[in-house]
Amino acid sequence: MTNREAYIVLNMVSGVGTARFKALVENFGEPYKIFTQSIEGISRIKGISEALADKIIHWEKDIDLNAELQFAQMSGTQIITLADPEYPEILKGIYDPPLCLYVRGKLPDFSYNSLAVVGSRRATIYGRKMAKHLSEAAVFAGWKVISGLAFGIDAIAHQATVDAGGITVAVLGGGLSRVHPQEHVPLARSIIESGGALISEFPMKFPVSRQSFPRRNRIVSGLSQAVLIVEAGLKSGALITANLAMEQGKDVFAIPGHVDNPQARGCHKLIKQGAKLTEDFNDILEDYDFLPGFARMDEVNEESSEELEVSMPANMSEEEYQIIQLLQGEAKSFDHLAGATNIPVANLNGLLTKMAMKMLLIQHPGKIYSLR
Numbered sequence: 001m002t003n004r005e006a007y008i009v010l011n012m013v014s015g016v017g018t019a020r021f022k023a024l025v026e027n028f029g030e031p032y033k034i035f036t037q038s039i040e041g042i043s044r045i046k047g048i049s050e051a052l053a054d055k056i057i058h059w060e061k062d063i064d065l066n067a068e069l070q071f072a073q074m075s076g077t078q079i080i081t082l083a084d085p086e087y088p089e090i091l092k093g094i095y096d097p098p099l100c101l102y103v104r105g106k107l108p109d110f111s112y113n114s115l116a117v118v119g120s121r122r123a124t125i126y127g128r129k130m131a132k133h134l135s136e137a138a139v140f141a142g143w144k145v146i147s148g149l150a151f152g153i154d155a156i157a158h159q160a161t162v163d164a165g166g167i168t169v170a171v172l173g174g175g176l177s178r179v180h181p182q183e184h185v186p187l188a189r190s191i192i193e194s195g196g197a198l199i200s201e202f203p204m205k206f207p208v209s210r211q212s213f214p215r216r217n218r219i220v221s222g223l224s225q226a227v228l229i230v231e232a233g234l235k236s237g238a239l240i241t242a243n244l245a246m247e248q249g250k251d252v253f254a255i256p257g258h259v260d261n262p263q264a265r266g267c268h269k270l271i272k273q274g275a276k277l278t279e280d281f282n283d284i285l286e287d288y289d290f291l292p293g294f295a296r297m298d299e300v301n302e303e304s305s306e307e308l309e310v311s312m313p314a315n316m317s318e319e320e321y322q323i324i325q326l327l328q329g330e331a332k333s334f335d336h337l338a339g340a341t342n343i344p345v346a347n348l349n350g351l352l353t354k355m356a357m358k359m360l361l362i363q364h365p366g367k368i369y370s371l372r
Contacts, residue, residue: 106196108197117228128156145160252274252276253275323352
């Protein structure tokens with residue numbers, strides 16, 4: 001058995017987990033050596049019973065490793081172990097990182113601009129509107145959106161991200177052989193086709209359960225730099241995700257709601273506990289660096305007569321860059337921008353709205369625009 005196979009098998013043995021895996025490796029060295037030990041030797045390790053030791057040594061009674069590997073390969077699923085270079089570094093920093101990640105699609109770089117958007121399955125019209133708006137704004141600002149593919153806020157965040165041309169990652173509460181809920185199979189497919197990914201720590205055929213969803217939530221927050229709670233009841237899974245994020249040292253943002261809405265009470269509780277009250281995406285951006293190539297306005301020397309030079313970031317279109325250049329030094333009217341760029345009026349309207357959502361410019365009364 002190789003070390004890679006050992007990771008996959010131990011991930012499939014119920015009751016092992018990251019903490020016990022670390023204890024096993026500390027005692028026996030490399031992972032594959034665990035399977036050369038005796039039941040008595042393994043059961044001497046603190047936290048490992050004789051019954052669990054027996055399951056580890058006689059793993060082939062319940063686990064068909066070759067079938068698991070073949071099933072993953074046939075379905076286009078990549079299995080990434082904790083020891084593989086592809087394993088996200090940000091996830092290694094949580095208390096109990098998964099031993100394995102099953103991935104369909106393409107894993108993005110989680111080291112920057114990764115936002116978890118989660119909330120109630122029973123979202124209100126207001127909650128749906130805010131989830132859509134903030135997910136779109138995240139995309140326009142160059143952020144990736146992570147969620148759990150559940151009904152309600154999760155699905156809205158994923159769909160809004162895909163529709164806006166962004167990258168989104170869905171973390172499932174069961175194996176990738178059967179997407180849950182089944183109603184979201186088309187959404188899952190569109191996530192992959194748009195350059196995102198489906199992720200699970202569970203073996204291919206692992207069924208969803210009440211216990212698997214909280215475990216899923218720690219990965220959602222673990223892959224993110226920040227977590228946004230749109231709507232959440234006091235006993236909701238979204239609140240669990242927020243609490244996990246706080247334990248992991250992540251920034252937590254919460255959208256306020258109506259005081260008589262039960263789905264807003266979780267957000268209000270989080271805000272009282274120190275989560276940042278969030279009305280728009282700028283409230284999140286204030287805690288992070290601006291887009292590459294831009295400086296905060298209060299960092300610009302107002303006494304300097306030199307024009308601020310802005311390099312074109314990779315995630316900016318040529319038309320956006322052209323408008324940025326025209327707005328250097330002074331505000332311009334919509335008509336001026338239309339004439340100077342030769343962009344069709346209908347296209348320019350949408351482009352300026354998008355740039356405002358990306359926090360690149362400000363629209364003033366009379367359709368006057370200036371750099372933010």
